[in-house]
Amino acid sequence: MSRNLGRIILVVVIAAFVGAYFAFDLQQYLSLAELKQQRDALAEFAGARPVLSIGGFFLVYVLVAALSLPGAAILTIAGGAVFGLGTGTLIVSFASSIGATLAFFVARFLLQDTVRKKFKERLKRIDEGIEKDGGFYLFSLRLVPVFPFFVINLVAGLTALKPWTFYWVSQLGMLPGTLVFVNAGTQLGHISSPGDILSPSLLGAFVLLALLPFIGRGVLAWVKESRVRRKFNRPKSFDYNLIVIGGGSAGLVTSYIGAAINAKVALIERDKMGGECLNTGCVPSKALLKSAGLLVAARDSKKLGINKMEAEFDFAAVMQRVHDVIAEIAPHDSVERYTKLGVDCIAGEAKVVSPWEVEVGDRRLTARSIVVATGSRPVVPPIDGFDKINFVTSDTLWDVRKQPRKMVVLGGGPIGCELTQAFQRLGTEVTLVEMAPQLLGREDGDAASAVLESLRDHDGVNVALSTKAIRAEGEGAGGTLVCEQNGKEVRFDFDLLLLALGRKANSNTAGIADIGVEIAKNGTVATDPFLRTNYPSISVCGDVAGPYQFTHVAAHQAWFAAVNSLIRPLWSFRADYSVIPWSTFTSPEVARVGLNETQAREQGVAVEVTRYGIDDLDRAITESEAHGFVKVLTAPGSDKILGATIVGAHAGELIAEFVLAMKHGLGLNKILGTIHIYPTMMEANKYVAGEWKRANKPEKLLGYVGRYFAWRRGRASNNEVVGR
Structure with missing residues (x-):
């Protein structure tokens, strides 16, 4: 049976139970007045048939909790009224936890895939918090009966919280509240409504209980630091x-x-x-x-x-x-x-x-x-022969004073691309070797292709993609880098070998x-x-x-x-990586902030892509820099900016407007409504916002507006009679 069919069947079953509950007015039996009226009869039945009564009550409670139906509070009171404090607490504790866990599974089965697909990026941070402190948060919420338990069940099911953790934390966390309500059931005659049970002082006690996990975590941190102090001698004073x-x-x-x-x-x-x-x-x-x-x-x-x-x-x-x-x-x-x-x-x-x-x-x-x-x-990889040649890195390159005739750059990331272009333009014959099928692996293919085209076609660099370095031959300053390309061995001679494979x-x-x-x-x-x-x-x-x-x-x-x-330890601020921009300073420059198309596809994030070609920009044309593009990713149907990539002259400066917008929650409508000086490269940002606006214009409303203006001119529009 497919997962979708299973969901449909489960929805039908749940709908049938919920429909029956309300159709047959079953909620009338889950009222305090009905419980008071039937208490003696129920207690007598329970005494005569304890196994049947306990089993039936347990099953009803599990169903009510699993289906998130109203009445769990009355059932908890009933547990004390019918079975007494000890047995009632035992039954309700397990029934409520099992029912809550079933509701947890229902939410996870029906909704988790959809929610996680739509909000995957946002849920990453939540999942990190759940993985580390999910038990603390759940325990605190369970301790305060004011929070609707059915909401907690459903929301927890959409997170990455482990089912077993959810169950046992719920079992422990709901126990104090269960005891209070079950005990109230043993004093049923003194209760006129469930609200009488939760006095302000009792709620205050529950809140204090809810703080216990976090107080406990603070104590654990203190214990952890104390262990450090025992391992090392902490100075009595500090310089x-x-x-x-x-x-x-x-x-x-x-x-x-x-x-x-x-x-x-x-x-x-x-x-x-x-x-x-x-x-x-x-x-x-x-x-x-x-x-x-x-x-x-x-x-x-x-x-x-x-x-x-x-x-x-x-x-x-x-x-x-x-x-x-x-x-x-x-x-x-x-x-x-x-x-x-x-x-x-x-x-x-x-x-x-x-x-x-x-x-x-x-x-x-x-x-x-x-x-x-x-x-x-x-990074210096363990490649054969590197110990015999005098390679350079981005740290040692600057001591070179004699221009190399031939140079091999190993690594097609930002450092490799920038230095390749610089030395090629200075007259060195440069070969750029990259193991991946594209340069600038963190960028979209169209951005990487623009840099590749500039290096290869405009500057004359020999770019070898999908090429893996095997060994180096030679000794001293010069030599040959031997690589594997498409299953064959290729060789690149050099006077200078630059390693640009990232940093450690x-x-x-x-x-x-x-x-x-x-x-x-x-x-x-x-x-x-x-x-x-x-x-x-x-x-x-x-x-x-x-x-x-x-x-x-x-x-x-x-x-x-x-x-x-x-x-420390008064307060702490969480490091914020929500909006991180960067730029590669090749020609053309590549600047980026937030999501790009590649990441959106990999993460399953739905986006709308809007693109503006800088070849259309007046200032770019005047400076013979009419190449590149501005690409913005937004949430579908919204002007909220999820990411931006700019390829072209001064991209590192142009990206700042999108960084500011994303940091402060400003959308493309705000950028479109901002005056940009003419003629500047910055106008590209406004024009891409205009492209988005044209693609998202309210067609139906504009149709009515067009008819209105036609009426104002005294002419019919779309074959309609004026004034109709």
Whole structure:
């Protein structure tokens, strides 16, 4: 029997029971007045036929609870009135729990697939909370009889809560309320309505009971921290409120926030302040792309009506400019600046020796809280021959001063694509090798194809997709990368091999794993939603924490890490990853926030896709940048933005409007109603909102409006007589 047929049969059966309940007016028998009138007769029957009466009562109770019919409260009172406190409590406790679990299964069988398909992304966070604290939440709700139990049953069935957990928590959680109502049944003569049972003081007691699980969780956290204290000697006083390890984006922002609110903060950095972004990542790569872009402008000058524009350059000078740019920005992240802000900047290798102590050289520093922001390092795969050649990574590339004639870039992610394009435009013959069938694996196919077309057709890069590196041959600077492509062996010679295969978290750089801090399966440090490790006094942020490796996300996490560390245990803020944008700075740029089409298909999220081609945009045409698109995903029938992808010039700037809109719940109608300066690239955002509006215009209403205007002109419309 198919699942759909089973659902239909179940709905019919439930409808028949519910229909019979109301058709035969069975609810009249589940009233307090009827119970009082029939109590003696029911008690006499129960005494004469105990097995039959208990079994029948049990079955009726299970059916009422399973079908979410009104009357469970009266039945609970009846349990005490007919069977007494002990037997009544026993019967009602099991019958109510079994009936509730059946209602749970009914909701799950009939509705869960539909609900989860429609709200899959939103339910992810709920499921995470249910998996961790579902029992606590359910227990608290069960302890307060004010909450309708049938609603709890149905809603719980739509979550990822395990049935056995639901059953036993319900059994325990409903027991206090069951006792109160069953006991009331033994005093039936003193009750005029079920409401008499729940006095304000009794409800207050239930609320206090409901808080017990959370109080208990707090006690468990205290016990857990106490165990840590027993394992390590907690200092009686502290040198600092906060010690931050790592002077990259995450560490700098954490230190800045701590110092800004007058906490005493120490920042420890073993190498260069500014971290990967300033010294080997974002800043140098964008500086190199700028120089390479000027060469392309000269090469393509005919597009702007300039017959010939010559450009001469020296590769060493270009690389020196990169370092000059780094040096110019460096004061923003310097020891001098942060010292003036009130941060104690300490140079050296940090080692965490306890949840409150850090060693630096021969010094031992103490703090109430420690934030680890040790960043990441390039991934180097265990491929044969790599130990014999002098490959470079995005960290070591910047020491190159002699331009390579041939270069192989292994990895077609953002780093690989950006540096491939830069070196190709500088005159190096570059081969880009990617194991997957498309570049930029996190992006939609149309966005990746736009970058591929630009690299391959416009810049002349040899792009090898679906190509897996097997080994490297050679020794020293040059060599050959041997790969497998379509089952055949292919070879790519190089003077320089660049590995651009992503980055790996420096999860134990400061020795935190050695003292027992948990490391996640993906190599990052395991944290709770507040960025705390299994040691409450140690938090992490930035690349070492995941789940995103972006400078702006590191800075975003730093706020949560700093504030949660400094105000612990009074309050904590959950790190928010609901709206995370990013951009790949190739030409064309690819910028993204929220869902894309690929993710929507994989997650089963229904979306409406609206697209506007930038080739139609006036400003893009004037600048000979008339290529790319803006693509927005919305909820069907709604202007709510679920995600946006922009491909084209300045996409990294254009995406900001959609980030703001998503963060603050603004839809495409708001963007359409916002004045955008003409002529700017930003108008593309307004035009895509206009495309959405045209696709969702109220056709029927506009038909009536058209007839109205026709009537105003004194003419018939659609063959109708004027005035009809």
